[in-house]
Amino acid sequence: MTKVLLASSVVRCLRQGSVAGVAAGGVGHPATWPSFQTVKHLSVKAQTAHLILEDGTRMKGFSFGHDTSVAGELVFNTGLVGWYPEALTGPSYRGQILTLTYPIVGNCGVPNTHEVDELGLRKYVESERIQVSGLLVQDYSHEYSHWNSVKSLGEWLQEEKVPALFGIDTRMLTKVIRDKGTVLGKIEFDGQPVEIIDPNQKNLVAEV
Numbered sequence: 775m776t777k778v779l780l781a782s783s784v785v786r787c788l789r790q791g792s793v794a795g796v797a798a799g800g801v802g803h804p805a806t807w808p809s810f811q812t813v814k815h816l817s818v819k820a821q822t823a824h825l826i827l828e829d830g831t832r833m834k835g836f837s838f839g840h841d842t843s844v845a846g847e848l849v850f851n852t853g854l855v856g857w858y859p860e861a862l863t864g865p866s867y868r869g870q871i872l873t874l875t876y877p878i879v880g881n882c883g884v885p886n887t888h889e890v891d892e893l894g895l896r897k898y899v900e901s902e903r904i905q906v907s908g909l910l911v912q913d914y915s916h917e918y919s920h921w922n923s924v925k926s927l928g929e930w931l932q933e934e935k936v937p938a939l940f941g942i943d944t945r946m947l948t949k950v951i952r953d954k955g956t957v958l959g960k961i962e963f964d965g966q967p968v969e970i971i972d973p974n975q976k977n978l979v980a981e982v
Contacts, residue, residue, distance in 0.1 A: 823939055825910060825947075827959040828970050833947070835939030835961075838880075838914045839931030843968040845960035846871045846907040850948040858927065859884055862906050862936075863899040868981055869973025871908040871959060873944050873951070881915035883923025884930045904934040907973070908961045910947065914940035937961045 820836035827848070850873040851861050858879060861872065885898045896902070909931065918926050931938050939961060951957050958970050 820940075821963065823937070823961055823963045825939060825942060825959060826962055826970075827950070827957060831950075833942055835910070835941045837937065837963070838916070838928040838940055839909060839938030840935045841963055842935065842937050843960065843962045843966040844871070844907045844937055845958070845968050845971045846973050848873060848910075848947070848951055848957045848959050850875055850944070850951050852876075852948075858882075859887065859898050860900050862904045862909065863887075863901045865901055865905055867906045868978045869907055869976065871910060871961065872906045873910045873942075873947050874912075875944050875948050876912075877944075878913045878915055879911040879940075880927040881918055882920040883918030884925050884927055885920075885922045886924050887930070904931070904936050906936065908936065909938035910942045910944055910961075911938070911940045912942060912944045914938075937963075 820838060821841050823835055823837055823841070823843075825833040825835055847870045849867065849870045852875045853861060854876055858874065861867065861874075887896070887899050889897045891897045914928070916926065916928065928938070958972055960968050960970050962968055
């Protein structure tokens with residue numbers, strides 16, 4: 775009977791947008807319970823930065839990667855959860871700022887990027903390092919859970935010195951990229967100005 779009542783409480787709380795009250799035995803009014811989003815933002819402090827497009831469009835975001843300004847061509851990927859290690863290390867993305875349309879990223883963590891298969895090839899990545907210049911997502915999960923994950927996506931990006939922002943309207947941005955074809959932009963932190971450049975003017979093959 776207790777399990778049935780607990781399950782009923784969970785369902786009721788989920789409908790109201792929070793399960794914080796369940797952990798407290800259902801004590802308190804739902805209006806006083808903090809949501810998951812509120813708890814996350816209270817527990818994690820992130821540096822702010824801006825995504826700036828060549829037409830002057832500015833979008834505020836929050837850093838979960840390396841806090842450094844970069845510029846590049848904006849592209850998007852519509853893949854689902856768990857595949858981002860391959861995308862971030864794909865040589866074809868060299869010099870580009872990658873936008874992921876899936877609404878939440880990072881909940882699977884990152885596997886051992888040095889692990890190889892029976893042929894001696896990297897098992898979970900496409901190259902030896904992250905190739906994108908930057909990463910943009912709608913929502914980033916600071917907590918991860920997967921049987922073969924060894925670190926968070928944010929930790930990996932910081933190790934590789936790659937900036938990344940969450941809080942960006944990635945689906946709107948994807949429509950802009952789709953309609954315009956080629957869009958240049960930059961991720962810029964306060965006190966770190968950087969000029970917008972076209973990476974296609976460089977020999978990217980030599981950098982891979």
